[in-house]
Each structure stands twice: as structure tokens, then as C-alpha cells.
Amino acid sequence: MAAEPTVTPELARAHGLTDDEYRLACDTLGRTPSWPELGVLSVMWSEHCSYKSSRVHLKRLPTKGPRVIQGPGENAGVVDIGDGWAVVFKMESHNHPSFIEPYQGAATGVGGILRDVFTMGARPVALMNSLRFGAATHPRTPSLLRGVVAGIAGYGNAIGVPTVAGEVQFDAAYNGNILVNAFALGLARSSKIFYGRAAGVGNPILYVGARTGRDGIHGATMASAEFDEEKEAERPTVQVGDPFLEKVLVEACLEIFAADVLEGIQDMGAAGLTSSTVEMASRAGNGVELDLDLVPRRAKALTPYEILLSESQERMVMVARRGLEQRVIDLCAKWDLDAVVIGRVTDTKRWVVRATPGWDPMSGTPCPEGQSRIVVDLPVDLLTDAAPVYQRPCVDDPRPVERYEVDHRALPFDARADLLDLVGSVNVGSRAWIYRQYDHLVRDGTVVRPGAADAAVVRLFCHDETSHHEKFIALATDCNGRLCELDPRAGAAMAVAEACRNLACTGAEPIGLTDCLNFGNPTRPEIMAQFRDAIDGMADACRALGVPIVSGNVSLYNETLEAAGPRAVLPTPTIGAVGLFQSSNDVVTAGFKRRGDRVLLLGPWGAGALGGSEWLTRKAGSICGRPPSIDLAAEAALQKLLVGAAREGLLASAHDCAEGGLAVALAESCILGRLGATITLPDGRSSDAATLFGEDPTRVVVSCTPYVEGLLRDKARALGVTVTALGVVDGASLRIGDSLDVAVNDLAERHSRALSPVTG
Amino acid sequence: MLATVIQFPGSNADFDAYHALAHVVGVRTEYVFHKESSLPAHTDLVVLPGGFSYGDYLRCGAVARFANVMAAVRAHADRGGLVLGICNGFQILTEAGMLPGALTRNAGLRFECRDVSVRVEVDGAFTEQLRGRTLRLPIAHAEGRYHADAATLERLERERLVAFRYVDAGDGEAANPNGSLHDIAGLYGGPKRNVLGLMPHPERAAEPILGSADGRLLFQSAVRAALAR
Numbered sequence: 001m002a003a004e005p006t007v008t009p010e011l012a013r014a015h016g017l018t019d020d021e022y023r024l025a026c027d028t029l030g031r032t033p034s035w036p037e038l039g040v041l042s043v044m045w046s047e048h049c050s051y052k053s054s055r056v057h058l059k060r061l062p063t064k065g066p067r068v069i070q071g072p073g074e075n076a077g078v079v080d081i082g083d084g085w086a087v088v089f090k091m092e093s094h095n096h097p098s099f100i101e102p103y104q105g106a107a108t109g110v111g112g113i114l115r116d117v118f119t120m121g122a123r124p125v126a127l128m129n130s131l132r133f134g135a136a137t138h139p140r141t142p143s144l145l146r147g148v149v150a151g152i153a154g155y156g157n158a159i160g161v162p163t164v165a166g167e168v169q170f171d172a173a174y175n176g177n178i179l180v181n182a183f184a185l186g187l188a189r190s191s192k193i194f195y196g197r198a199a200g201v202g203n204p205i206l207y208v209g210a211r212t213g214r215d216g217i218h219g220a221t222m223a224s225a226e227f228d229e230e231k232e233a234e235r236p237t238v239q240v241g242d243p244f245l246e247k248v249l250v251e252a253c254l255e256i257f258a259a260d261v262l263e264g265i266q267d268m269g270a271a272g273l274t275s276s277t278v279e280m281a282s283r284a285g286n287g288v289e290l291d292l293d294l295v296p297r298r299a300k301a302l303t304p305y306e307i308l309l310s311e312s313q314e315r316m317v318m319v320a321r322r323g324l325e326q327r328v329i330d331l332c333a334k335w336d337l338d339a340v341v342i343g344r345v346t347d348t349k350r351w352v353v354r355a356t357p358g359w360d361p362m363s364g365t366p367c368p369e370g371q372s373r374i375v376v377d378l379p380v381d382l383l384t385d386a387a388p389v390y391q392r393p394c395v396d397d398p399r400p401v402e403r404y405e406v407d408h409r410a411l412p413f414d415a416r417a418d419l420l421d422l423v424g425s426v427n428v429g430s431r432a433w434i435y436r437q438y439d440h441l442v443r444d445g446t447v448v449r450p451g452a453a454d455a456a457v458v459r460l461f462c463h464d465e466t467s468h469h470e471k472f473i474a475l476a477t478d479c480n481g482r483l484c485e486l487d488p489r490a491g492a493a494m495a496v497a498e499a500c501r502n503l504a505c506t507g508a509e510p511i512g513l514t515d516c517l518n519f520g521n522p523t524r525p526e527i528m529a530q531f532r533d534a535i536d537g538m539a540d541a542c543r544a545l546g547v548p549i550v551s552g553n554v555s556l557y558n559e560t561l562e563a564a565g566p567r568a569v570l571p572t573p574t575i576g577a578v579g580l581f582q583s584s585n586d587v588v589t590a591g592f593k594r595r596g597d598r599v600l601l602l603g604p605w606g607a608g609a610l611g612g613s614e615w616l617t618r619k620a621g622s623i624c625g626r627p628p629s630i631d632l633a634a635e636a637a638l639q640k641l642l643v644g645a646a647r648e649g650l651l652a653s654a655h656d657c658a659e660g661g662l663a664v665a666l667a668e669s670c671i672l673g674r675l676g677a678t679i680t681l682p683d684g685r686s687s688d689a690a691t692l693f694g695e696d697p698t699r700v701v702v703s704c705t706p707y708v709e710g711l712l713r714d715k716a717r718a719l720g721v722t723v724t725a726l727g728v729v730d731g732a733s734l735r736i737g738d739s740l741d742v743a744v745n746d747l748a749e750r751h752s753r754a755l756s757p758v759t760g
Numbered sequence: 761m762l763a764t765v766i767q768f769p770g771s772n773a774d775f776d777a778y779h780a781l782a783h784v785v786g787v788r789t790e791y792v793f794h795k796e797s798s799l800p801a802h803t804d805l806v807v808l809p810g811g812f813s814y815g816d817y818l819r820c821g822a823v824a825r826f827a828n829v830m831a832a833v834r835a836h837a838d839r840g841g842l843v844l845g846i847c848n849g850f851q852i853l854t855e856a857g858m859l860p861g862a863l864t865r866n867a868g869l870r871f872e873c874r875d876v877s878v879r880v881e882v883d884g885a886f887t888e889q890l891r892g893r894t895l896r897l898p899i900a901h902a903e904g905r906y907h908a909d910a911a912t913l914e915r916l917e918r919e920r921l922v923a924f925r926y927v928d929a930g931d932g933e934a935a936n937p938n939g940s941l942h943d944i945a946g947l948y949g950g951p952k953r954n955v956l957g958l959m960p961h962p963e964r965a966a967e968p969i970l971g972s973a974d975g976r977l978l979f980q981s982a983v984r985a986a987l988a989r
Binding site for chain 2: 150155157158159160242243244245247248251334335336435436437439440441442443444446447449461563584748
């Protein structure tokens with residue numbers, strides 16, 4: 001084993017610590033940190049673990065509500081769905097690993113978010129994902145898309161959790177930095193939620209699951225010169241997932257939960273054993289002591305530094321009640337899983353790690369007696385609450401606003417050809433090539449499948465000894481980064497509004513949100529201004545719609561260095577939304593159902609804003625124009641109307657106007673229903689680009705039988721929602737005014753082939 | 761009537777089968793862990809469920825056939841007891857030699873999850889009075905391409921052991937989703953056509969709310985066959 005490097009300010013800098021941060025560590029400790037301590041400080045104070053740039057802003061998000069059982073700060077959020085049951089959900093990014101190694105990066109993203117959910121005591125029952133790739137024409141886009149989708153499928157399909165919904169967008173801004181955001185949801189008894197707490201002084205700490213290797217160490221720290229000299233360190237920084245092991249881990253954990261022997265549990269995610277045990281100690285206000293000699297390994301000659309920073313997948317930390325640890329070990333043995341006591345909870349509020357220097361359990365030699373010594377001894381709060389927090393400077397970026405003034409009338413416009421182009425574009429058309437690679441049906445719960453409605457609908461089997469309910473939820477994920485680029489505050493508000501509107505279109509009431517905030521480098525003031533504004537926009541929308549954010553993740557430094565300077569991704573505050581149905585009878589899908597049904601637009605017409613729209617971006621070749629604004633009070637009223645009308649059975653279909661605007665929404669309802677429609681625009685509206693393809697929010701195309709149209713209008717009037725008659729479902733083509741007549745078969749054909757420019 | 765659903769490590773459609781049998785068809789159903797060496801007394805139907813047994817890191821089903829419980833499953837089949845292998849269960853049955861041939865990588869080389877139409881080719885314990893019917897069932901697999909040598913295929917056809925064949929649904933999709941020889945979606949075996957393996961998932965199409973209730977017909981047929989014994 002190589003000698004440990006001497007810790008110096010230079011080495012601290014190479015680990016990503018600033019000089020001030022290094023000084024804070026030395027001053028607090030009254031000494032120079034050891035080599036493993038430096039590694040621990042660098043990961044715990046990393047942006048990823050400490051949220052040091054975002055924390056001051058995240059406080060402004062509404063996180064409370066009558067249904068919220070657990071908000072942000074735990075492994076996942078928990079929301080009450082009634083009758084003693086709760087849903088547990090969160091979304092998380094795996095952007096950088098997926099760009100380096102798309103299959104394993106995406107796969108371990110799914111594995112990680114599933115662990116966050118089942119660690120709370122929930123059985124995972126649904127997955128979603130939100131993906132961003134570079135331009136369809138970029139040479140790396142096809143292999144990245146193929147690899148990411150295969151990775152998500154490879155993990156989710158094997159572990160047996162259906163991937164029921166998602167979204168994907170392509171834009172040149174993501175050429176050098178794709179986004180892979182994975183969402184997982186689980187079902188739990190609301191009285192049996194488990195928390196990541198090292199509670200109960202003297203309780204044993206168990207290590208359960210995969211053995212520790214060297215994978216992922218560089219994922220959490222900057223490579224140092226010393227590291228590069230070691231051949232072993234040349235391993236890829238991306239972790240490798242084993243969905244089979246995680247499937248077994250899920251089943252074992254659920255049996256351990258049921259046995260009621262645990263005080264706390266947490267998965268080993270980013271920064272592995274370190275962050276999991278530190279966070280558990282912090283939440284409980286305790287200390288912990290770990291003995292690394294006892295950690296199961298799969299690589300020889302691991303140093304304490306490596307064991308503490310390894311991000312090997314499929315590992316859990318459990319705190320059992322004293323005397324009951326054998327019960328945990330026995331249940332793990334049933335599933336052929338390693339489970340070992342590696343430490344105990346203390347009252348010292350210090351995070352203490354022991355190891356026997358130079359001894360390798362894999363060497364086959366017995367551990368030399370009495371040579372174990374303390375290799376890390378740090379105050380827990382130095383790694384958590386007392387970690388550095390920054391109020392970084394914010395300066396508005398003038399460039400998006402300078403791009404507002406565009407004369408779209410100067411651009412070529414052909415209603416029919418443009419509609420076909422949009423319906424068949426990679427950003428609008430069918431995602432079947434993607435979701436067919438995901439098992440979206442396993443567990444017999446998928447009532448509305450991907451692509452059939454604005455949100456997926458999942459049946460939850462709320463079954464145990466005393467309960468036999470079936471409940472129904474809707475799931476959607478959404479964000480339009482182009483609108484956030486042009487106006488971060490309005491764009492982020494629209495992301496929240498659209499995700500919730502997607503739920504409402506299916507008849508579900510939004511009950512909770514999770515977020516995954518993907519931005520560029522926070523030390524650039526214009527990026528920090530985007531982040532600040534996006535948080536405010538999300539908070540505006542959450543308050544207006546009465547929906548809390550219960551969990552989330554921040555991913556910064558999503559940018560690439562180009563010749564012209566740093567290029568950040570579009571600000572992409574992805575929203576994952578969960579809605580609850582009163583009854584499965586209320587479920588509404590997006591396709592037209594019957595000839596003769598009336599087609600109506602619910603919601604205000606808006607200004608016909610084309611800024612940031614798919615149409616204008618394609619025509620102008622860049623993200624430009626004045627973006628739409630949103631009236632959040634109108635949005636709240638519209639969503640209330642949709643849910644109420646669904647519950648009364650008034651709606652045959654509902655589909656919101658999003659990318660591609662009104663004309664694309666109508667076309668998609670035609671395609672899904674394999675039915676045509678005859679649309680007459682109201683007086684004063686011509687079939688121009690803004691009317692057909694503008695992307696003003698807060699608008700939903702619905703259809704209903706003529707008999708209930710009056711009831712629907714009465715309901716809308718009572719809520720103050722504008723209703724416009726658009727036409728009738730009939731024939732085999734979509735006709736809009738005099739200018740547009742296109743066969744539904746032609747639309748469907750273009751729609752179905754939309755991803756072929758990327759997938760071949 | 762007692763149905764059992766075998767749980768291998770990595771089985772993931774065990775709940776789907778349990779739900780269809782216990783909650784939809786209303787049959788007494790128990791899970792049996794792979795480490796058991798016997799089946800519960802009076803077991804009528806054994807289901808080998810879908811999933812990725814032992815991770816399927818080798819050939820699908822190649823490890824599961826060595827599981828402790830498999831000797832009891834084989835003995836049950838040899839006695840004429842009902843055995844249903846769905847998806848990974850079908851793969852296990854072929855690996856265990858309880859059905860001939862093999863299920864290989866889909867011709868399209870991708871996992872495929874969608875509805876297909878299959879025609880019932882023969883009456884049998886799971887298809888009593890269903891011959892000629894077309895059923896709508898979902899598939900979800902990456903290794904479902906049925907393969908066997910020419911002599912085996914000839915025998916399967918001559919002995920009328922092909923239970924289900926993929927057929928065109930008229931929806932513009934390829935009828936045969938994986939390149940299976942002879943469009944084979946499911947096979948009968950065992951001494952009395954008492955063993956059935958199929959790639960589509962009848963247990964995921966046993967209720968109208970899931971888009972099709974056609975799969976329930978197989979389970980109802982099995983219940984009748986078990987009660988008639």
C-alpha cells in the first residue's frame with residue numbers, strides 16, 4: 001500500500017476546496033486534516049452533497065401542506081393519499097455520468113433514485129425520466145440516446161418497476177452536457193415510514209448489500225496527482241449497476257421493515273459510506289463510530305480513503321435496535337445478502353472512523369491485534385450544518401431579453417406543411433421507440449400507458465393484513481428549458497403549471513411535486529440569477545396552485561467550455577408531479593373518442609406568443625422571441641375545472657397545448673383517437689403561425705358529448721374559465737378553417753417516425 | 761384449487777401472477793420461495809413468473825433451472841400437474857428441458873413492451889374451448905425469439921403442441937414481434953399438454969381496466985382443468 005500523501009493547501013485545492021474552506025477546516029480542527037479527512041471534507045462540502053450555492057434559495061420553495069408527511073431533507077418526500085397510505089417520491093439527476101458512459105450512467109441513476117425511495121419503507125411501484133440531449137443532428141446524440149434509454153431499460157426492467165412516463169427534448173444547448181433525471185415513486189403505510197437517522201446511542205450500525213470496490217471514487221473528488229500515479233485508480237469514474245442485486249435488496253429491506261427492528265436506514269449514494277453515516281448522525285443529533293476493517297470488499301488493498309469515498313452501488317446502511325441485529329443478518333441471509341455490523345451510534349456528535357493501517361482483509365492474513373487506530377475524527381456538524389454556505393452574486397443576463405425582438409412574419413409559413421413538420425419533429429412526435437424499451441406494465445398497475453394521455457395513471461395496491469384498497473394516481477414530468485432560458489421566472493412557473501396541468505387533464509388532483517434543478521456554473525453571476533429567478537417562479541406557481549415541493553435535487557456545473565467561453569445548458573428546473581384520483585372512473589385520456597363530440601378550448605387564448613416555441617426555434621434556428629407569460633390565477637381555475645369536470649364524467653378527452661401549440665394539440669388528439677376534426681377558429685382569429693403554433697400556457701383542448709357541453713360551460717363560468725367552441729370530432733382528417741386540411745393517417749405516419757432522424 | 765407462484769431471486773412478475781389468480785380469478789394462491797424443496801400439498805397449478813431470475817446475466821433462465829424447487833416442479837409436471845411459465849418462466853421451462861427449443865435475443869435486438877395479438881392454436885388445459893380465438897396480450901421481453909431445429913419444429917406442428925401464434929392485428933405493427941420461428945408465442949408440453957410456456961403476459965391482461973381481459977380466459981381454463989381432475 002502506498003504511503004498516504006501529506007495534506008497541504010495545494011492538495012486541498014486539487015480536491016476542490018477553496019483556500020478559505022481549507023482554512024475553516026484547519027481552524028475548526030486545530031490541526032491539519034488527515035488524508036482521509038481531506039477526502040471526506042471535499043465530498044461533504046461538494047456542491048452535490050452540501051447544496052452550498054443553492055441552499056439559501058431553496059428555502060423559498062413552499063414545502064408544506066396538509067398531505068405532507070415528510071418534506072425535503074430526507075431521502076425522499078412522503079405525501080398522504082388517505083386510508084393510512086402514502087406515496088414516497090423523489091427525482092434525481094445523473095447527468096455527468098450519463099454523458100461519460102450513457103448505459104451505466106443512466107442505469108445507476110435509476111438504481112440510486114429507487115434506493116432513495118425504498119429506504120423510506122416504501123415498495124417502489126413507478127419510474128419516470130426526463131431526458132435532454134443535444135441537437136438531433138449532433139454526431140453524439142444517437143449513441144447517447146440509445147445508451148441512456150438502454151441503461152434505464154436495463155435497470156428498471158430487471159428490477160421490475162414500470163417506467164410509466166417521461167419526457168425528452170433535443171436542443172443544441174445540451175450538445176456537451178446531456179440531462180438524465182430519474183424519478184421514482186413508492187407506496188408505504190403512512191404510519192410505517194423509515195428515516196435516515198442514527199438514533200439510539202449504542203445501537204449497532206449494519207452494512208448491507210454489495211461489497212465495496214474502487215468504483216466512483218473520482219466521481220466525488222477531483223483527481224489528484226498522487227492518485228494518477230496509481231494504476232488501480234485508472235478505473236472509470238462511473239459506477240456499474242447490478243439491478244439483480246438491488247431487486248434482492250428491495251425484497252430483503254421490505255422484510256426487515258416489516259420485522260420492526262430498525263431505528264434508521266439510508267442508502268449509500270453519492271459519497272457512499274461517508275455521506276450516508278454522516279447524514280444519519282446529523283439528523284439524529286448523534287455521533288457514530290465505524291470500523292473499516294469490517295467493511296465487506298471486492299477489491300484488494302483498499303485504503304480508508306478509498307473505502308470512505310467509494311460509490312459502489314446497491315449498498316445500504318441500517319441502524320438496528322440493540323440486540324436485534326441478528327434478525328437483520330438472518331433476513332439478509334435468506335436473500336443471500338452480506339450484512340455486517342460495522343460500527344455503533346455514539347453520543348459524541350463526532351464522526352469517528354477506525355482502521356488497522358496496512359491490513360487488507362482480502363490478503364487472507366488475520367487482523368493484527370490491537371493495531372487499529374482512528375483515521376478520521378471530525379465533528380458531525382462540520383460536515384453538515386456548519387459546512388460552508390454561499391450567497392453567490394447574481395447578475396441578470398441581458399442576452400435572452402435582447403433576443404425578444406424577432407419579426408416572425410418575415411419567416412416562411414405554410415400551415416399544412418408546418419403542422420406536419422411539427423408533429424413529426426423530434427421534440428413533439430411519438431416517443432414509442434423509447435417507452436417500448438421500458439417495461440411499462442409490470443406490477444399490473446398501469447391503467448393509462450405512456451403516450452395515451454398527458455400523464456400516466458397507475459393503480460396502487462394498498463394491500464396488507466388490514467387493508468385492501470386500490471388507489472389511483474397520475475404521474476407527469478415536465479419542463480420547457482427554452483422558455484426558462486428566455487424568462488427563468490415565468491419559465492419555471494410554467495414548468496410547475498404544466499406538470500400539474502398534465503395531471504389535471506387526466507382528472508387527477510395534484511398533491512405533491514419533486515424537482516430536479518439543472519443549471520450551469522453557480523460561480524457565474526448570470527447562472528446564479530437564473531437559479532434565483534427559477535426558484536421564485538416555481539414558488540409562485542406552487543403557491544397559486546396549492547401544491548408543495550416535497551423533495552428534490554440540484555445539479556449545477558452543467559456546462560462545457562467552448563472556444564467562445566463557457567456554454568451552460570438551458571436552465572432546466574424539471575418538475576415531477578404526482579396527482580390523486582377519487583376514482584378510476586374519473587380517468588380521462590388525450591385522444592378523441594367519438595364522432596360528433598364537441599371540441600372546446602378551455603382557458604384564455606393568450607397573446608399568441610411564439611417566443612421559445614418549437615415553430616419559431618425551428619424557423620429562426622435559435623431560441624428567440626418574446627416568450628409567453630402565465631396568469632397563475634387563471635391556471636388554478638383551469639385545473640380546478642378539469643378535475644371537477646372529470647369527476648362529473650363530462651370530459652371525453654383532454655389534452656393541453658404545449659410544444660407546437662393549439663394545432664399540434666388538436667393533431668395529437670386526432671392521432672390518438674384515430675379520428676378527424678373540423679375546427680372553426682372564432683371571429684378575429686386567423687390561421688396564422690401565432691394562433692396555430694404559439695405556446696401560451698393555460699390552455700386545454702377537450703372533447704365532450706353535445707349533451708353535456710352546457711354543463712361543462714356552466715361549470716367553467718362558475719370558475720371564471722374562458723371556453724371557446726372550436727368544432728366537432730368527425731371525418732378522417734383535421735381541418736382548421738379554410739387553410740388547413742390534413743389526413744389523420746398522414747399526421748400519424750409523421751408522428752410515429754419522429755425520432756427516426758436520431759434512432760435511424 | 762390451490763395455485764402457487766414460484767419466487768426466484770429476480771422474479772418480478774410474481775405479484776402480477778398472484779394478483780390475477782388471487783384477486784381477479786379468485787383462486788387460493790400462495791408464493792413458494794425457490795429454496796423450498798417441495799410444493800405445498802394439493803398444489804394444482806404452478807406458475808413460473810416473469811422477471812430476471814438470478815439477474816439473467818447468463819442465458820435467461822439458465823440458472824433458475826438449478827433452483828432447489830425445480831425438482832418438485834418437474835415432478836408435479838410429470839404427474840400431469842398444471843405448470844404455466846410466463847415470459848422468464850417460459851425461458852426457464854426451455855432451459856430445464858421441460859419444453860423443447862430456446863428463446864433467443866429478439867430479432868430487433870431491443871426490449872419490446874407492447875400489445876400483440878395471438879391466435880389460440882389448440883385446445884388444452886389452459887385453452888379449453890378457445891381454439892381459433894384471437895387474444896390481445898402484452899409482451900415485455902428482450903429474449904423471446906423462439907428457436908428450435910427443423911425436426912423439433914416439425915414435431916411440434918405434427919403433435920399440435922404450438923399453443924399460441926402471433927398474428928397480424930391490423931394495427932400497422934409487425935405481427936411477430938421478435939422473429940420467433942413459425943410465429944410461435946407459446947408451447948404446450950408435459951405428458952398431457954399440462955405444461956404451457958408463453959412469452960406474452962396473460963396475467964397483465966386479465967381485467968378491462970388494464971386494456972384487455974383476454975388473459976383471464978387462460979386462468980379460468982386452468983381452474984376448470986384442475987377441478988376436473
